[in-house]
Amino acid sequence: MNAVDSLHTAHRSDTLATLDAIAERVLWLSTSIVHHANRVRPNTSGLKVGGHQASSASMVSIMTALWFQHLQPGDRVSVKPHASPVLHSINYLLGELDEKYLTTLREFGGLQSYPSRSKDPDPVDYSTGSVGIGATAPIWGAIARRYVNAHLGSGGSGRQYSLVGDAELDEGAVWEAILDPGIAELGEVVWIVDLNRQSLDRVVPNIAARRLEAMFDAAGWQVITVGFGRWLQELFTRPGGQALRRRIVGMENPEYQRLLRCDAEQIRVRLPGDGPERSEIAALVTTLDDTELVAAIRNLGGHDLAALNDAFEQIDDSRPTVIIAYTIKGYGLPTEGHPQNHSALLNHDEYAALAARLGMDTDHPWRRFAEDSPMGQACTHAAQRLRRQPVDAAPMPAVPTDIGRTPKGTATTQAALGRVLLDLIREAPEAAKRVVTVSPDVSSTTNLAGWVNKVGVWSASERHNWFADDAQTLMHWNERPSGQHMELGIAETNLVGLIGELGATWSRWGQPLFPIGVLYDPFVERALEPWSFGIYAGGQSILIGTPSGVTLAAEGGAHQSIKTPSIGLEQPGCVSYEPAFAIDVEWTLLASIAQLGKPQGTSAYLRLSTRPVDQTLADVPEDPAARERRRRQVVAGGYPLRRRDDARVTIAAMGATMTEALVAANRLEQNGIPANVICITSPGLLFRAWQARQGRRTAETWILDQLLPADGATPIVSVLDGHPHTLAFLANVQQVPLTALGVSGFGQAGALDEVYRYHGIDTDSIVAAALDIAT
Secondary structure (H helix, E strand, O other): OOOHHHHHHHHHHHHHHHHHHHHHHHHHHHHHHHHHHHHHOOOOOOOOOOOOOOHHHHHHHHHHHHHHHHHHOOEEEEHHHHHHHHHHHHHHHHHOOOOOHHHOOOOOOOOOOOOOOOOOOOOOOOOOOOOOOOHHHHHHHHHHHHHHHHOOOOOOOEEEEEEEEEHHHOHHHHHHHHHHHHHHHHOOEEEEEEEOOOOOOOOOOOOOHHHHHHHHHHHHOEEEEEOOOHHHHHHEEEEEEHHHHHHHOOOOOHHHHHHHOOOHHHHHOOOOOOOOHHHHHHHHHHHHHHHHHHHOOOOOOOOOOHHHHHHHOOOOOOOEEEEEEEEOOOOOOOOOOOOOOOOOOOHHHHHHHHHHHOOOOOOOOOOOOOOOOOOHHHHHHHHHHHHOOOOOOOOOOOOOOOOOOOOOOOEEEEHHHHHHHHHHHHHHHHHHHHHHEEEEOHHHHOOHHHHHHHHOOOOOOOOOOOOOOOOOOOOOOOOOOOOOOOOOOHHHHHHHEEEEEEHHHHHHHOOOOOOEEEEHHHHHHHHHHHHHHHOOOOOOOOOEOOOOOHHHHOOOOOOOOOOHHHHHHHOOEEEEEOOOOHHHHHHHHHHHHOOOOOOOOOOEEOOOOOEEHHHHHOOOOOOOHHHHHHHHHHOOOEEEEOOOOOOOOOEEEEEEHHHHHHHHHHHHHHHHOOOEEEEEOOHHHHHHHHHHOOOOOOOOOOOHHHHHHHHOOOOOEOOOOOOOHHHHHHOOOOOOEEEHHHHOOOOOOOOOHHHHHHHOOOOHHHHHHHHHHHH
């Protein structure tokens, strides 16, 4: 070895020693954060506080190597939910978290149970906590950044890391994302799998690293496995070493985990096994003292900083990478490797013993490194390297409130969607440039063909359209980086994950986008949980479900959505609309776009229909002031469509049932029962207004007076193509009787009038309900 090599080896050794010391401090801090929340902080309720010391411990080495050696300021990291104390500990050592927060884990206003971009006081790149969603978020973040760079040129660069627990790979949404064909082009995506072989309840018997490797490889990913540390690798070179390696690799997970709970004498008996190479392994084991033997069993790659650094340096940025790191759950803790250690907490004696081993003080647990120590200097250098420049928000483009068109003839609310998007290009090109639509292989069947033809399909690289010269091809699939439509496979969780990240670009890079996801309305329920989590994480987007309800008729019950109207009412951070007419679609969609991409912005859900409706029934006022008044009512939650001073009943209808409501009003008139008709566009906004009137929240209440004035209070018949309870609260606005009509059973195939009659939302049912309640 020459002098240069010697210096390099010495420097590497010093660096590893420094990193080892930092890792020990991170282990101590993360364990102490959970310990204080459960064992020190007063608990007046007696309810479990909880935390995950063991799950954090398995990630300490991985996260130490990543943050203190490899991360760059443009990189983003999604942290395994149960490793949040490790993230907070690292941020504390980097000066990004005040000491006062270390005692506030799971306390109101304190450190969150799982990493949260919107609620934690320290830097968090991705909110996690819902299985599979945080893991896949960096994939959609990578696409969002590429989209921003292609269209606006200000997204920067950097890797997108995802720190994933091996049990999280059981979630189907993970593989839906990994297998999407476009993902293979995202070289900035790096996953690190914490392969500790344990779930919440047990040691998982059949986690097979080789199978995982093959699955990622088949999807086009680079696969790097960090199996063993330096000490075990050195043992494998000795006589009997390869037999030992084969024994460990072939061992079932529970058997290996049991070795972690054994002392040296028990290991000497158990480790050789009963196979043909037993004697070779036993001979090797006899050359090790007790300390060496116990350490060897624990010397996995996910806890060896040198092995981890080597893995990070192998990353090929031309394709996605997965690093499968073998780890031990609870590494370095008394609960190490125990099958039920998931939520196990150290007691006071175990905590004191850990402090003694690590040279810490239980009475003063939050000590940082001395600034002039190698560890303190490493923390300072890492903090300087990772410091990000403040993001300046780009000016928001003006979004029109009214295109000025008054639809005539017969049209569907679904078709109106495509028309509004095309009109926006003409009327507000700067706003239209920031619209990006996403669909799961349903662009043509949801009336986006005209929009797609106009703006093109986004792709990381331009692709030749072999059907461009085919005269019978009406939908042109021109794929290029400048396209504004994204097409995914039939995986709704991918769709909402992507629009969530597209809807977060305003906060990441200062560039707001207006993402609109379009899918079949019954599948909103499939996508709801990841979409809701995206809203929680700060992603603002518009979800459009179409076609909706039993109005699909001939499609049958499998494709008929029933519960989605109440979902829109109940979803936090979201305004829901169900327009009855094309003009309502325009006004509500424009209003929803205007609420995206800014602090305190909101997401939106629009429920559209394929039912052709006579647009003259909307009776849009011609006077400009009256038209604007109608528009404000539509956006606020509803509008009176027919008002009678002598009305004896009010029909409150929504969406596709508006036609039946108006016909029913005419028939009631003929029976001497004058009826008001109000068109409900947003039950959620009306419910908020009602709560505000009670003093239970802050919202404008004027819309209630215009829809249901006190001096004209009448009994109400509500009707919608969805569950009837959605509008049942209207009875409480003026304390009047109400009959709620809607769909509360699985759908049936048939003609529209037959299906409506079956569910009791046809004209006859509305008239009968009105006669009953008005007399």
